[in-house]
Amino acid sequence: MIEAVIFDWAGTTVDYGSLAPVIAFKKAFKDAGIELSDEDIRQDMGMAKWDHIGKILELDDVKQQWEQKYSKEPNNDDREKIYADFQEALLRYLKESTELKSGVLKTFNYLKEYGIKVATTTGYTAEMMKIVQDKAAEAGYTPDLVITSEDVNGLGRPAPAMIQFIMKKFDIDDPTKIIKVGDTLVDIEEGQNANVKTVGIVEGSSLMGLTQVEFDELNTEEQITKRNEVKRSFESVNTDFVIDSIYDLVQIIEYLNESMDKKW
Template sequence: MEKGEGIGLGNAKGRNEVQAVIFDWAGTTVDYGCLAPVEAFVEIFRIREIEITIEEAREPMGLSKMDHIRELLNMTRIRNLWIAKFAKEPDEGNLEFLYKDFEALLLKVLKENAKPIPGVIELVRRLRQQGIKIGSTTGYTREMINIVKEEAKIWGYQPDSIVASNDVPAGRPAPWMCFKTAMDLQVYPLSKIVKVGDTISDIKEGISAGMWTVAVLKGGSEIGLSETEINEMDPYELQSRMKTAENRFLNAGADFVIDEIGDLLEIIDRIDYRLTEKKDTFIS
């Protein structure tokens, strides 16, 4: 496994290569285990007497929340349960009602699930010391992320740019949130930006945007465990789960997979080296 406030033009502190990092929010920088949305996804089906699993709820994680619910309804098992319950296939009207319920449930719990993941505050501090700008994208809507950002700010996390899924024509895996972030940060070329996230959708978003991609395991949705569960889990079982998630990320095209968010600093150094090497080869 590979380890790893101001906006101005260029790089203020002389770093030659990586100039910006774009983080996801839930499961990457806040909300260890990405718990808040998962509980809401399960509940909106439970109140309709349809039981979906935690694994099913997590499968489309990273998409805009409307697209996430649409993907859940398209899953064969869930679709069949819906038909058995309501004697018809789910339609766009059902999707709208499910989303409204989801939004109401999620807005109630977001504030309690906005604490930064251990290592994030120190990581951001060190990245900024190196002149690297901090962007962020999210599957949350603007209304949702506004709640999260205010609470995260109290804890000490405040990225330079925040782009929500409804700020652009389409959310992940489309690249538009990453493109808007690059414009907000005034950083280019996009090969000097690193996209970091905890879902397959995050990786696809970064790939679509032509950026370096880094997947995070601990704290993220692919592992899907709280900090307490990870600390108490049998080490061999944990390593097995992490290896499975790592392979999924690598198969999706991730450039790097890291155990936890603090390992990103080493990855930045590796990317710097690769970019410098390419530049030197081109010059020679």
């Protein structure tokens, strides 16, 4: 039987489209004179933010812009300055926008009803998560454990350390009894590295990169095309299950429970 579900936050349970970090990254780099595209940002979304900034600074286009502006490559001091600016921008934005995605409370209540533990991992810092967690709690979403890389000596995703920490806290030895749910390929890689079942969410995901309004304004055919693009991305990394929205997670749990029952 499934004993625990581990959710990501932005793009999975809150912040449809995972917009907050994108806005903060763009502002921090723009203040440094560097223009970023959404694609530049989203390709490594889900990592710890310090690591993510390091990845962005390694991009060829970013290096070229930096050299043109400063006549040198970015160094660790530059990275620290951008990280500080990013944190400031994100903390400010999180206070304004951390709404739960549709279906989160219904799914959370189902999990509680059936005694399934709920935990979360994230690329956010503990300080960032305090804002998000408090706002989610006001809306009724209160996971049993909220873990950041700071709880595991800075070993952020895609390392399995946060999931392994959760397994110890929940006293669960068998990873097949755990589901990791996320909206980025880094989420899936984290789950795979911990040998748990992985579920990718399509709508409102960072991979899709659309706001709720933008998605709703698409016609039916366009929505199907967008969903399929995201599904192919998840399938390309062998995600165990891909669902349109969190509403579909219950079916996955029931299917896995039934499969486990048959084995016995």
